[in-house]
Amino acid sequence: SARRKHRPVLVIGLGRFGVAVARSLTRMGHEVMAIDTDPACIQAMCDELTQAVEADATEPETLRRLGAAEFETAVVGIGSNLEASVLTVLALSDLGVPKICAKAINEAHARILERTGATVIVQPEARMGERVAHVIGANLIDFIQFDDDFAIAKMRAPDDFAGRTLEETGIRTQHGITVVGIKRPQQDFVYAVPDTEVRKDDLLIVSGPTTKVERFAALSS
Numbered sequence: 001s002a003r004r005k006h007r008p009v010l011v012i013g014l015g016r017f018g019v020a021v022a023r024s025l026t027r028m029g030h031e032v033m034a035i036d037t038d039p040a041c042i043q044a045m046c047d048e049l050t051q052a053v054e055a056d057a058t059e060p061e062t063l064r065r066l067g068a069a070e071f072e073t074a075v076v077g078i079g080s081n082l083e084a085s086v087l088t089v090l091a092l093s094d095l096g097v098p099k100i101c102a103k104a105i106n107e108a109h110a111r112i113l114e115r116t117g118a119t120v121i122v123q124p125e126a127r128m129g130e131r132v133a134h135v136i137g138a139n140l141i142d143f144i145q146f147d148d149d150f151a152i153a154k155m156r157a158p159d160d161f162a163g164r165t166l167e168e169t170g171i172r173t174q175h176g177i178t179v180v181g182i183k184r185p186q187q188d189f190v191y192a193v194p195d196t197e198v199r200k201d202d203l204l205i206v207s208g209p210t211t212k213v214e215r216f217a218a219l220s221s
């Protein structure tokens, strides 16, 4: 529903990550309340957000007073201060906030956050590193990996695909990969069907198990 779509979100920690989250949510039409201990961060963002409060989010009483328990979703963008990150997630969890998304700086941090009550844990640096490695090392233009060993990638069509339909290339039967869309130079992406013909310089959006996508990209490089 529209209400659900524009539900207010609590963002704690206005570092680079938290600011990006808060700005995107605002652009999508959500109300955003932000909390940070740093007055300069609050000052810089207060005009853009519904509410920006200078406060210490590790204090349960402070969070309660600010109405944190009323939020369905909170995002904790505190990263390098491990203690503050964990205490904040714990306090939100104790207040009964159902969806708590938290940023972790490494695997150990992620495991602690999971035990503390975070429902979604992101590791932006680790994920972006993997993505850059695939873009640089595997002939992919872009690469997104999902939790369950499934990936979507953008790549240049292999040269020997030119002039053949997708069905004729055997990409699905031989490589276990599905082509989702194709982009011709200077044209928009179109959905791919079995008799879509591949031409030289086409871009493909492919999806499949991560290892198969990697293997296919290596073959065609």
Ligand code: ADP
Pocket: 012, 013, 014, 015, 016, 017, 018, 035, 036, 037, 038, 041, 055, 056, 057, 058, 077, 078, 079, 080, 081, 084
């Ligand atoms: P980065 O994500 O760049 O590593 P930090 O992890 O240090 O940055 O923190 C992100 C933001 O979280 C900073 O703006 C910092 O002021 C804020 N922050 C740190 N501790 C708290 C806290 N206890 N309560 C609220 N905000 C905090």
